[in-house]
Amino acid sequence: MKNFFIAEGAAQNPHRQQPQVVVIGNFDGVHLGHQTLLQRAREWGEKKGLPPVVVTFDPHPLSVLRPPHLRLFDLEDQQAQFRAHGMAGVVYLPFSRDFSQLSAAEFLEKILGPELNPQVLIVGFNFRFGSARGGSVETLKEWGERRGCQVEIVQPVQIPEGLVSTSEIRKALAVGDVRRARALLGRPYYLSGIVEHGEARGRGLGFPTANVHLEKVINPLHGVYATRTWVGDEVFGSVTHMGPLPTFGDEAVRLESHLFDFSRDIYGQRVRVEFFELLRGVQKFGSLSELRAQIQRDGDRAREILGSLT
Known part of the structure; x- marks a missing residue:
């Protein structure tokens, strides 16, 4: 209006x-x-x-x-x-x-x-x-x-996923059920923030990430998700890690999104990360090669999930 x-x-x-x-x-x-x-x-x-x-x-x-x-x-x-x-x-x-x-x-x-x-x-x-x-x-x-x-x-309001309420959405997010949260919201659950400089760990592994500053809103269960990331009016398929990085001994809660087929510098820009499905929980890997292989599998699975969305 x-x-x-x-x-x-x-x-x-x-x-x-x-x-x-x-x-x-x-x-x-x-x-x-x-x-x-x-x-x-x-x-x-x-x-x-x-x-x-x-x-x-x-x-x-x-x-x-x-x-x-x-x-x-x-x-x-x-x-x-x-x-x-x-x-x-x-x-x-x-x-x-x-x-x-x-x-x-x-x-x-x-x-x-x-x-x-x-x-x-x-x-x-x-x-x-x-x-x-x-x-x-x-x-x-x-x-x-x-x-x-x-x-x-x-x-x-009642839908197949249950009674629509804020408390039910919070319960869904607490267990990583972002698909149910999306149904109750009538739109994707998302986090937004400014892209900051990180440790460049993802880039070193061959999977550069947008490190998004977390704002004071509720977060979903820590884990790796199939996501879409909006940069301005453009949207890109992505795979996103939400939580600490135990492989690197980093206990800080971080939101890191790897955008598919994307190579631009977006430091200082606000992005919106929409969550579609939990792929796995946070894991500690014994080597960087194990982590790199898992990120590749996560990305492949995320592409498959995003490609099936209507």
Whole structure:
């Protein structure tokens, strides 16, 4: 959507106190369930002639209440997803321990009602709010009836891979099941970062790698994956090592991606590595020749997997 806005706090919302369609949630990952919420907000916006506005929280509530807690993707990705799904903009409510002490009634009467003024309010089936999670979807329905606000509760999304939820995606990533994570997300799971200078170990083995700076988001199980790596608007098949390098006695967690049929210098550029299948776990090899042979096998298998994708 044109003129997509990003508001730090309800007071910065350009539609503040005007009728609007509001959809509330954490939207961590913007998975298929979240996308259903956004779709309904867009449809209501078109029906009512009102801007569909996302209301979410930053930092993520769990990073305050149960640290450490990392997001699936960063806020830039989240905003790109909101824009792609036709939202007018996003309002980030600053979350803190003080904010968490607001009662459900205070949240409704001090923030949601006067600041956001929803004519239509959309939430997921398990949405809770207020101190001790005291507010429920039933609370919202009762509030909406009093205010003349249409409240829609979106039911969970079920696909063959299971119930769609952020927690299920996290479980999948924890065991390296990036195929299931991709199905639940409705798009590939990925990591992005700036390409840095490394130790040139891959180059010495005949498999130069892009050493990607890891950002503060959740990582998948350590191992070697079939991946695709985006460099600007170009995408290349790749095989990627995620984790330490025990063969070299290196315990630091690294993301190293070998791009197929690629020889350009991309130091300092941001790349995005999309994960498609776990090939194997992290291994320690007895010699560099053993490691070189395994990398060749990993690359061959990754090419085969990527070539079969539709």
